[in-house]
Amino acid sequence: MSRAIILPEDPDLAAAPAGWVVVAGRALAGPEATAALARAIAPVLRAGDTILLQGQLGAGKSHFARALIRALMGPEGECAEIPSPTFTLVQAYDSAAGEIFHADLYRMGDPGELVELGLDAAMEEAICLIEWPDRIAPDWPATAICLRLETPVGAAERREVTMLAPEGSDLAARCHVAVAA
Ligand SMILES: Nc1ncnc2c1ncn2[C@@H]1O[C@H](COP(=O)(O)OP(=O)(O)OP(=O)(O)O)[C@@H](O)[C@H]1O
Numbered sequence: 001m002s003r004a005i006i007l008p009e010d011p012d013l014a015a016a017p018a019g020w021v022v023v024a025g026r027a028l029a030g031p032e033a034t035a036a037l038a039r040a041i042a043p044v045l046r047a048g049d050t051i052l053l054q055g056q057l058g059a060g061k062s063h064f065a066r067a068l069i070r071a072l073m074g075p076e077g078e079c080a081e082i083p084s085p086t087f088t089l090v091q092a093y094d095s096a097a098g099e100i101f102h103a104d105l106y107r108m109g110d111p112g113e114l115v116e117l118g119l120d121a122a123m124e125e126a127i128c129l130i131e132w133p134d135r136i137a138p139d140w141p142a143t144a145i146c147l148r149l150e151t152p153v154g155a156a157e158r159r160e161v162t163m164l165a166p167e168g169s170d171l172a173a174r175c176h177v178a179v180a181a
Pocket residue numbers: 028029030031032033034055056057058059060061062063064131156157158159
């Protein structure tokens with residue numbers, strides 16, 4: 001039986017857990033800059049890495065995830081269908097770098113559903129891209145990083161990205177050059 005989950009239009013973004021710090025950030029001049037950031041991060045990712053994609057509705061989380069999945073899939077990804085997991089909650093893909101899980105937790109009812117969705121296991125074994133990690137805050141995996149996408153006030157045509165991660169994060173160190181560029 002399906003349940004109606006009523007959510008506010010603009011829910012507050014969750015604060016990062018204690019011990020997480022801002023590592024880097026920069027402006028993204030338009031959608032192509034967001035996609036280019038995803039393509040720059042793709043080569044440094046490996047199985048067990050999780051990127052939490054935080055931002056309001058329309059911030060560009062799916063746009064980033066799509067470009068990243070395409071890059072990881074190589075030539076096969078160029079024409080692959082990469083639907084938003086808004087309703088399925090999770091979509092999985094195969095790539096040379098390992099399995100990729102793309103999740104959107106916006107409509108997840110209870111954090112316990114992470115197990116049913118296979119996401120808790122995927123976070124250890126696959127590359128995971130998770131939109132709306134606010135739903136599981138403050139239980140963000142210590143192996144994850146968070147990319148927060150924000151629309152500057154009065155500048156809807158661009159975004160700003162901030163990378164947050166636990167202090168000393170190995171994944172953040174691997175992504176640093178791309179995010180601080
Ligand atoms: N740097 C950018 N500057 C301006 N627009 C951008 C930028 N990056 C992405 N966008 C645009 O933002 C729009 C919304 O993107 P997207 O659907 O990925 O949002 P979302 O964060 O996944 O939203 P939702 O929470 O509803 O799933 C797209 O039209 C995309 O082209």
